[in-house]
Amino acid sequence: MSERESMAYDVVIVGAGPAGLAASIRLKQLAEKEGRELSVCILEKGSEVGAHILSGAVIDPRALDELLPNWKDLDSPLTVPVTENHHWVLGETSKYGMPHWMMPPFMSNKGTYTASLGNVCRWLAGQAEALGVEIFPGFAAAEVLFHENGAVKGVATGDMGVARDGTHKPDYQPGMELHGKYTFFAEGARGHLTKELKRIFKLGENSQPQVYGIGLKELWDIDPAKHAPGRVIHTQGWPLTDAWGGGFLYHQENNQVALGFVVALSYKNPYLNPFEEFQRWKQHPEIRAILEGGRRVSYGARAINEGGWQSVPQLAFDGGALIGCSAGFVNVPRIKGSHTAMKSGMLAAEAAYEAIAAGREGDALKAYDDNLRSSWVADELKMVRNVEPMVAKFGGTLGTILAGADMWMRTLKIGLPFTMKHHPDNETLLRKDQAKPIAYPKPDGVISFDLLSSVFLSNTNHEEDQPVHLTLKDASVPIEVNLKDYDAPEQRYCPAGVYEIVGEEEGNPRLQINAQNCVHCKTCDIKDPTQNINWVVPEGGGGPNYPNM
Template structure:
């Protein structure tokens, strides 16, 4: 029998959306002179441990939530000073795009280069000061329902379960967290959010959600090469024929962050996003800054980039999906933190109104939808609705031209909406249809292997626990994925989790899952062509621990 705790609101996930919602709930309660019990449960070992983003940050939502953010010491220390956009033609050549030909959404005046993890840690401090209870190291693994089907809360996972399902010494059962309303802010492809979308058919009528895999490193570089506030974006090589792009941001303390986003609608099963990223760093546009530097940290995370057209319903009986859980990232800006925060603020105002009305039957979806449509968040996402579909349908050259014209001439208000309704996992071609790709071996200076990279993510999972990567059909990877695609999980996973173990005569024996390496990026759950892999939460506190990421 599990113990239970009662709250007014339970929030799953201590990211920008979840913590913004928690803060706004407590602000409203204080303004109304009311008492409110709000709990945030976070699977990471600490607040910010699992947070990974570029990040160039737009302050709009932060200024609404905390107008005195500067006095409070929010870690926004490096203002953007310059934007540069490149098209990489090959491993040596690059074309810098004139500013006049860069879509307005990729200009960043007034924005800041930040560590989103550090901003989230700061938000956690603000939330706790307002009276929010935050429980890091506890993974919400189950949605709880009332008898009438309304969401009742969540249960955290058991601690101390062995791989065979037996209880180890120190076994502790999970706890049920009951709430009048539950907000799910797990981030992109949340495991519980995925269940809720299916349970309540929340995506009915929306385009398929689209995703990208973002891989990022933090570097110390030569102070003479450091330009605080310089923001570099680009596309092209080494992703010829596939969509995606790179970034390099100069932060503070002589550090830069460098990364590659690979759209997960890619076609060639030989593509390895990790190896493409390592190859990318050899290009002079990036190596000019990285040479002589030291790599400090590595991480990877999927992003939901379908935008406005892929937004389903956020509300269901008893709760809401918020932030990247519902897909609020603005891909035209390559930014999702400010939009996640705004969705959390809107959700908090929706839920507080429902709480004060004392009406358990309040239609959260209708109220949230009305608030969303009246907000700048709706306007921003609507204006960017064609950005991703244009690139997918027309390619980077024609799609880029379309986006430039639409954004510059009519600010995204053409009476035309492009759609991309085919899911990313359906896009893979077979081996016979695809050209092989050969990547150079890592040099240990600018490019590295997966295992040394995972080491820098500080990833750790409790030994002897059930594998959190579930195969619906354990035979399918070798029987179907291997002959058709050479089992693409070996390449799309940026952490070396999936390995096909072969015998000496080169016949495959088995698919080995190195779940200890998992950085919780969710790519396998998204890209597997048979949708045979389900990512579930491991024991709480496991996974990466990102500093300054």
């Protein structure tokens, strides 16, 4: 018999991001409207709601308008409307501002806000708790539970107080089982439970592989004379050459700017280092001019879904559903996904409430899948479905032109009659003898910085004596394959210095995993060429602690 205790709810939600919180609020709203009792809980692996949330962010309030029409009267953190929208094409020292009229109308940021998505989630959590939602931060969902008939029964949290060697420490506590009539998985991009559910229920059989970018972000306090609240800048071009991506710089409140750089993980050169590309981008004269005289206050990184509409898997299965970035609803050219994530959570909530009210439980919420595919989320993502694969196939310049033409044609209802395909990011790397090493400049400590001082600013912490959560399926692969064929690319694609090859000079190389540094970005789980690295949750509450990201 299991030593774990259990708690039963109507709906269990894994992840207190925009999707999970929106779902919980909608469930409670529907129950309150009809005078019914409905129990809802959310598990959040971060030490608090928002601790693991990282996004640009420019937020489209479309879903929020539907969820909480009076949100402006509820002390929302969305207080800085976007006032300027710039798109720069960068050369090494040059800048070309793309005229706004060249952009399709739906690319406009009119009516959007720039804010910390982490703070938005903290605020949404307050709205959810006021409605009676139970939120448990610091508890990581480590395992999916199943009924005998194969339907999802709920999840179990990870055991606490387990030593690195697997023995129980004096403060050991077994995990808790949370059972739900329905369980929503809102883990964000590349969720580790979602990955298993996709395999078990074959959810991706009729969709393209999901592809990703790695987004790196910093917050800076800048000179008030240079600050323009609501100014939004996106860049493409330099410094990337054989990869695609771009930068962003958002003027938020309190003389602060959020800036970052996204690199598509379809890149080919194993010597490319996304963190170093970000540091190099900041040295562009136009970016440096904004930052000079300022002070960096935070750093973080997170993988981003970039597959678009064709990569959205089957969303519902017996006993559960995928919502938010667990399914992948990011609008890549708009660089926005919180509004579509929230809407997916709301639609799942409506389908689950209807099923529970009708006395059903544990079936597949087909209504959710059907309703999302006929919603404005689908309309929005279908408009841009060829953008990422076009740029990936044809490069930044030609790909952008072709993607822009496709978006304009779809705006005029004459879109191209096909949908382009994706290739998994782990299959794109060239062997080291086919690629050219990249020489990155040393950080100056003023605008550009080293990796370890950056990770320090993420407030990342894990209990040192616990099982390593970055697991290897085969311990020989890092040296016999990754180092031999690709010069150990995990040393470069990880934005937190987790992976190191040590002992090479002595002729006895081995992979050292500095799991304490992990910021939970999931890049290693995505980009590892042999898919030998498997990210699983550490002890609850571990990881970054982003205060304002």
